[in-house]
Amino acid sequence: MSGLFGYTAKGSAPEQCARVLxxxxxxxxxxxxxxxxxxxxxxxxxxxxxxxxxxxxxxxxGQPRWGAEMQVALWMCxxxxxxxxxxxxxxxxxxxxxxxxxxxxxxxxxxHGGAEAIARLEGAFTIAIWDAREGTLTLxxxxxx
Numbered sequence: 001m002s003g004l005f006g007y008t009a010k011g012s013a014p015e016q017c018a019r020v021l022x023x024x025x026x027x028x029x030x031x032x033x034x035x036x037x038x039x040x041x042x043x044x045x046x047x048x049x050x051x052x053x054x055x056x057x058x059x060x061x062g063q064p065r066w067g068a069e070m071q072v073a074l075w076m077c078x079x080x081x082x083x084x085x086x087x088x089x090x091x092x093x094x095x096x097x098x099x100x101x102x103x104x105x106x107x108x109x110x111x112h113g114g115a116e117a118i119a120r121l122e123g124a125f126t127i128a129i130w131d132a133r134e135g136t137l138t139l140x141x142x143x144x145x
Contacts (some may be wrong), residue, residue: 002077003028004128008048008137014040017049028053037065041130041137048137050075050128064130067107071132074107078125078142086121112118115140 005028007020017040025036038051052063052075064073080102087105090096096108102125110118110129115138118127127140 002052004050004052004075004077004126006050006137008042010047012047015105017033021049021051025051025053030121039061041073041132042135050130050137052077063102063103065103065107067111068131068133072107072111073130074103074110075128076103076106076125077127078102078123080105080121080125082122 005021005024007017007024008033011018021038022036025038028097034053036051036053038049039050040047040111042048048074051065054077064075065075066073083102083105086109087096087100090105090108090112091098091100095102100108102123106118106121106125106127109121115129118129118140123142124144125140125142127138129138130136131138
């Protein structure tokens with residue numbers, strides 16, 4: 001199973017976040033093939049972190065995906081369905097390459113329309129977005145999740 005996990009604590013040290021995320025990831029790992037990645041966020045990466053675990057079937061690329069000059073980080077598990085119209089619109093605007101992944105689509109969709117725009121996408125997914133410009137962590141789940 002793939003998934004997202006996280007930790008936040010005001011004033012936490014980066015080493016504390018690293019220990020907690022490593023512990024969580026190791027306990028969620030159910031197979032040696034599972035890859036764990038994580039990144040910190042907040043003031044000097046000391047306010048929290050989000051991790052991703054998966055075997056790379058739906059989300060084989062590295063995570064998080066960064067946008068807006070490294071000010072927005074997106075972690076995603078899952079995939080989108082019936083997203084051709086949204087994808088085509090962003091490609092025509094020059095905002096998305098034609099070979100973009102679902103993670104890329106989610107990031108560009110967020111940058112253009114916010115979390116509400118991602119919530120309109122259909123699929124089986126869980127997304128976490130750290131937006132340093134706003135100082136917000138947003139969690140989005142598909143409607144069945």
